[in-house]
Amino acid sequence: MAATPDGADVVVVGAGSAGCALARRLVDRGLRVVLLEAGGADTNPDIATPGRLAYLWHAEEDWAYHTVAQPHAGDRRLHWPRGRVLGGSSALNGMIWARGAAADYDHWAYLGNDGWSWADVLPVHRRMEDLDAGRSALRGAGGPIHVLSRYRPDPIFESCVKAAQETGVPVNPDYNSGELDGVSHTQLTIRDGRRQSAAEGYLRPIADHPGLTVVTRAHARRLLFTGDRCTGVEWERDGRTATTRADVEVIVSAGTVESPRLLMLSGLGDAAELRRHGIDVRVDLPGVGRNLHDHLLVPVIFGTGRPVGRSPELSPMQSHLFWRTRSGLPVPDVQALHFPVPMYQPGMSGPPDGFTLQAGLVRPVSRGRIRLTGADPHAELDIDPATLACAQDVEALVDAVILCREMGTAPSLTGEWAAREIYPGPQVRTRDELRAHVRATAGTFHHQVGTCRMGADDRAVVDARLRVHGVRGLRVADASVMPAVTTANTNAPAILIGELAADFVTADHTDLVAAGHSRQEQP
């Protein structure tokens, strides 16, 4: 029997980084899967062309969220682009492939999440990737996601790597080894000049498989229950409502913003808040929507004496560095990203030729939350990440800005490129003035996580096998389950979460997996 929009073994909500990996692995193991995606097909040519990623912001494929005004960040509302299309945010992202630090996963395991230590996840990271440099004890080849590491970076990025070394930052030959520290050229999810989204890598090869039904423009409105078991999903398309039955499980992979919304609309959340919106409480889970956190970027902008230039078939981010602002940290707290354009913000002006060293905070302490504003699935969300609420985040970013400024005065950038700082600008000298620059310009690094946190305590939403506490037949698998964000970009960790979710489902239903295989073997 094939999967149909009416029913399947597993219904996955959201075809993003995690959802695509999860659906693929379940189908490979003989389960019938329906994948519901709110967005459309990934046919916009700007998705495939790496150099055109900026054109996807505010396009049809962008959910284009805005936070509420952030009092510690100049009262600004921050724009959060997220993918609403097959591939999810992996179809919109900067294509940097980064696992994070070994210590990130050991920390998750330390919090009571068995099976998530670096030793546990390393084989899964290896099976996900197809590194052009080939297989090794730490790296994988032959997996669904092609990783480009052997390319000729544009000249400005060669200079950035040299400038970092001149500033005292050593080269790291492979920041995906579990140890991040140092400066490197980025490894990119690009094959033959085309983006490798999770949809491209995981779904495209099985597009015609009878065990998989992908329904695009299907917006899940709520989860359906029989007793305490989740047995299906109600969704809408073009104004019409439909349901899909799940014979085994429902897995929510709608991302850090939408997964908590779908849980809350289905009666899983903070009981008092749900009642305030007239939603029947199924399980009082006060952790849903909390623990929201994100990496941040602060621009340090330089003008150059000549045009910088860049290749359209590569990501515009071809080098970055990881660095510790103080001794005693177990992992770097800064990831500085290098861009080949002056990234002026509204109200800024300067010469057209230049580059930007984005000072990135990757161990944020501030935590916020996402709340419903009503029971309507399309109501605007109250998204409050509490950006820079903790002074420690500001101090780390000030140190990161100082590092980027120093890099901009290194010979490799001042010589050949005649680099000169435009922002914060030479008039900004004291630490207080730098704090003001941080608060006025900090923006998202696009790595929101944590709103359906994995753990064993009473604020956790899912357990270590990603099962939602208090119900049966329901898991969450996406970046929202991270107890704490990884110390780098979050696409690879989100895909890892999808891969592991598939392992958990198949381990829990070995009988079905065996039956599915014999079904597939029949002529």
Ligand SMILES: Cc1cc2nc3c(=O)[nH]c(=O)nc-3n(C[C@H](O)[C@H](O)[C@H](O)COP(=O)(O)OP(=O)(O)OC[C@H]3O[C@@H](n4cnc5c(N)ncnc54)[C@H](O)[C@@H]3O)c2cc1C
């Ligand atoms: C602009 C940008 C740049 C980034 N750059 C990088 C980078 O260079 N490297 C990196 O590693 N990471 C990067 N990231 C982050 C990374 O892409 C994300 O962390 C990752 O894709 C998150 O995966 P996910 O599965 O949690 O969610 P997503 O990939 O966002 O998937 C969620 C999916 O669920 C769908 N959905 C939501 N609600 C519903 C519903 N109710 N019904 C049906 N479907 C629904 C969405 O449309 C979406 O397709 C970037 C992100 C952005 C937005």
